[in-house]
Amino acid sequence: MKKTSWLRKNWLLVAGLSFLGVHIGTYLIQRAAKNSVKSTVEIKHKNLDE
Template sequence: MKNPSWLRRNWLWVAGGSFFGIHLATWLLQRAMKSSVKNEMQLKQRSAEE
């Protein structure tokens, strides 16, 4: 009998890792965008005050 492939033996780890990786990347992207928007708003507020 042939040994099952690595992917068939570890499909749950692959699926979990992909799920975690996608959510981590999305969270980091959201955080970067939020920070960027906040900085832009501060710059607009400073230029409006001057």
Template sequence: MKPQSWLRRNWLYAAGGVFVTIHLATWLMQRAMKSSARSEAALRQKTAEDKLD
């Protein structure tokens, strides 16, 4: 009998790892974008307040 490859034996673990990795990466990117948008909005608000003074 021919020995099976690691991927054929553990495809479920590999698929689960890929699933978790993709979702973790997208979550981190979403947090980074949200933080960037908040800091940019705060900068714009500060600039607007400085112009009023």
């Protein structure tokens, strides 16, 4: 009888953690982009006021 690999035994855990990792990574990238745009707009707004 073949020994089943850890990955085959725990495929659901691996799939779930991969799913969460992708979504958390996407969230962090979106947040960083949003903050970058916000700071760029603030800098442009300050330059217009001067």
